[in-house]
Each structure stands twice: as C-alpha cells, then as structure tokens.
Amino acid sequence: MAAVQIEHVDKIRPGGQGVLHDVSFAARDGELLAVVGPSGCGKSTLLRLVAGLESVTAGVIRIGGQVVNELPPQRRDVAMVFQSHALYPHMSVYENLAFGLRARGTPRRQIDRRVRQVGARLGLETMLERYPRELSGGQRQRTALGRAMLREPAVFLLDEPLSSLDVPLRAELRRELAALHRSLGTTMIYVTHDQSEALSLGQRMVVLAGGRVQQIDTPLDVYRRPASRFVAGFIGWPPMNFLRAESLAEMAGAPAGEAGVEYGIRPECFAAQPGGADDVQFEGRIERIESQGGEWHLELALRRERVLVRLRAEQALAVGEPLRLWVRRADLHTFDAATGQRVELARR
Ligand SMILES: Nc1ncnc2c1ncn2[C@@H]1O[C@H](COP(=O)(O)OP(=O)(O)O)[C@@H](O)[C@H]1O
Numbered sequence: 001m002a003a004v005q006i007e008h009v010d011k012i013r014p015g016g017q018g019v020l021h022d023v024s025f026a027a028r029d030g031e032l033l034a035v036v037g038p039s040g041c042g043k044s045t046l047l048r049l050v051a052g053l054e055s056v057t058a059g060v061i062r063i064g065g066q067v068v069n070e071l072p073p074q075r076r077d078v079a080m081v082f083q084s085h086a087l088y089p090h091m092s093v094y095e096n097l098a099f100g101l102r103a104r105g106t107p108r109r110q111i112d113r114r115v116r117q118v119g120a121r122l123g124l125e126t127m128l129e130r131y132p133r134e135l136s137g138g139q140r141q142r143t144a145l146g147r148a149m150l151r152e153p154a155v156f157l158l159d160e161p162l163s164s165l166d167v168p169l170r171a172e173l174r175r176e177l178a179a180l181h182r183s184l185g186t187t188m189i190y191v192t193h194d195q196s197e198a199l200s201l202g203q204r205m206v207v208l209a210g211g212r213v214q215q216i217d218t219p220l221d222v223y224r225r226p227a228s229r230f231v232a233g234f235i236g237w238p239p240m241n242f243l244r245a246e247s248l249a250e251m252a253g254a255p256a257g258e259a260g261v262e263y264g265i266r267p268e269c270f271a272a273q274p275g276g277a278d279d280v281q282f283e284g285r286i287e288r289i290e291s292q293g294g295e296w297h298l299e300l301a302l303r304r305e306r307v308l309v310r311l312r313a314e315q316a317l318a319v320g321e322p323l324r325l326w327v328r329r330a331d332l333h334t335f336d337a338a339t340g341q342r343v344e345l346a347r348r
C-alpha cells in the first residue's frame with residue numbers, strides 16, 4: 001500500500017499543447033480517490049503519468065514517498081485498468097488471470113490457488129474456461145480487474161473502467177468495486193467523467209477541468225460548498241440553476257442584490273412550503289413538467305429567467321399554472337460573476 005503524491009505537475013505535449021497545468025493533489029494511503037472532469041480535461045493523461053506510460057514535463061510524482069519520475073512502469077508497483085478491457089482474446093479467463101503470475105515464474109500450484117481465489121472473489125468461478133468473446137461486458141471487465149488484483153499492486157489506477165457497460169451493470173459493479181476497496185484496503189485512483197460515479201464511489205474527489213485542479217474535497221463538501229461556478233454546475237444532477245443578482249432581488253425575502261454576484265440554487269432545494277422566516281419566495285409559472293413517479297421535474301418561468309426544480313410529487317401540477325416555492329437562505333450559493341469563484345456573503 002502507498003500514498004500517491006502529485007506535486008506541481010505540468011504536461012505539455014510535443015506539439016506544444018498544454019494538457020495539465022500545475023496539478024497537485026495526493027491520494028492517501030488506502031484511499032479511494034475519484035478524479036472527475038469533462039471529456040478531454042486530462043484525466044487519462046494524468047493516470048498515464050502516474051503509471052509511467054508517459055513522462056511529466058515538470059513536477060514530481062511520488063508513490064509510497066519515493067520519487068518515481070524516472071522509474072519505468074514495471075517498477076512503480078501500480079496496476080492500471082482501462083475502459084477497454086485489454087484481455088488476450090486467444091486465452092481463457094483462467095489464462096488471462098494467470099498470465100502475469102506465470103511471467104514472474106510463480107509455481108503452478110500457487111498460480112492455480114490464487115487464480116481461483118480471485119476468480120471466486122469476482123464471481124468468475126464458472127467462467128474460468130471461457131474465452132473473452134464468450135463473456136458479457138461486465139464479465140470481461142471483472143476479468144481485467146482480476147488481472148490487476150493478482151498483481152497485488154501498491155496502487156490501482158482505474159481509467160473509466162465501467163463506462164462501456166450499461167447502466168444497471170455499471171451500478172452493480174460500482175458497488176462491488178467499493179466493497180472490493182474496503183476489503184483490499186489498497187490505494188485506488190478512479191478516473192471518470194461521470195459526476196454521479198465520482199460522488200458515489202470516491203472517499204474524496206478531485207475535480208479537474210482544462211487540465212487544472214478545481215477542487216479537492218469529500219463528495220459531500222464538493223456538493224455543499226462548490227469552490228466555483230464550474231464545479232457547482234458540473235457536480236449534481238440536474239445541474240444547479242444560476243440566477244443574476246437582479247433576478248433574485250425581485251423575489252420576496254431575497255438578500256439585497258450584491259453587484260457582481262451570481263446566485264446558484266440546486267433544483268432539489270426548492271420546497272412547496274416555507275421552511276423558515278428568512279426563506280426566499282419564488283413565484284413563477286410552470287413552463288414544462290415531467291413526472292418521475294415520486295418526483296416532479298419542472299421548469300418554472302420567473303420574471304426574467306427560468307429555473308429547473310425537483311419537487312416531491314405531493315400535489316397535482318400542470319403546465320401553465322402559477323406556482324409558489326421557497327428556498328432556504330442557506331441553500332443560496334454565491335459566485336463572483338467575473339471570476340466564477342465562490343464567495344461568502346455576510347449573512348444578516
Ligand atoms: N496520444 C496523444 N497525443 C496527442 N494528444 C493527446 C493524446 N492523448 C490525449 N491527447 C489530448 O490531450 C488532452 C487530454 O486528453 P485525455 O487525458 O485523454 O483526457 P480525458 O481522459 O480527460 O478525456 C485532449 O485534448 C486530448 O485530445
């Protein structure tokens with residue numbers, strides 16, 4: 001087991017394209033750290049740098065305290081699992097799992113025991129004689145994971161390992177992966193573009209955009225106190241609503257409109273009844289409505305803007321009707337309209 005420290009890492013591609021800029025964060029020993037960001041923001045590049053498949057332009061990477069910048073991949077004690085499970089197609093599951101141990105000259109009997117152990121741990125015990133083409137996507141991904149586990153690395157690097165699977169299977173494997181992490185206790189860096197995956201899986205998360213770290217925090221703190229408008233809009237679904245100060249100022253009970261401030265309200269923070277004396281009261285007209293069974297997802301037209309609202313379905317609602325909703329003051333997020341950075345307004 002080992003911590004991974006990334007210190008002021010830059011990656012500029014030979015053509016001059018800057019991919020990562022002054023990236024610093026650490027995965028603690030035994031931590032499951034999620035790295036999340038939009039496609040193209042540099043997540044895979046970052047993992048490849050940690051694995052040693054590419055080299056940094058500047059900065060330092062440490063694994064278990066040791067600087068690994070100059071170490072080749074095989075000496076870094078990491079195992080990487082990719083989105084596209086790179087299994088050997090002409091080998092059975094058993095052979096795919098056994099491959100690394102054989103290459104290291106592990107005795108046959110020990111290989112057999114370990115392959116069966118890991119196979120059982122991943123629910124592959126009846127699949128060992130099959131070939132990759134005879135497996136479902138989930139079984140292939142389990143095999144790839146098993147191969148990484150058999151290496152008993154100090155660190156797992158997982159690059160969107162579930163994104164090629166369908167939604168129910170992804171949810172199931174996500175739970176299994178969390179359980180696996182709990183039982184192995186090995187440091188894992190899990191990269192994904194899917195914010196809900198990062199929220200549900202990561203003990204902490206690093207939000208990356210445009211090759212720069214935007215925020216490092218627990219999922220709860222990222223959700224409750226997003227460091228910027230970008231993070232606020234990227235984490236949480238449906239996304240946060242943003243309102244100009246003058247639009248909010250038109251609402252009863254709104255804080256005095258601060259110039260240069262933009263407000264953010266999560267769709268789930270609207271309530272059909274007032275909760276406290278200093279709630280902000282929104283009055284609008286229902287523009288669009290969608291039933292999700294126990295919940296309404298609706299678009300409410302205010303005087304100047306529209307907001308997306310998630311509401312418990314406790315009453316019948318229809319398009320065109322007026323609707324009054326309340327939001328707690330504490331659920332108003334504020335951002336500097338020029339820089340997008342979170343600001344805390346003095347609360348009266
Ligand atoms: N082998 C490569 N050669 C040149 N550019 C690349 C290569 N791989 C990725 N890129 C570019 O680097 C940037 C970051 O890519 P990547 O790390 O794959 O992002 P992510 O995994 O977050 O989607 C993108 O602009 C991508 O086009």
Ligand SMILES: [Mg+2]
Pocket residue numbers: 043044045159160
């Ligand atoms: Mg990628």
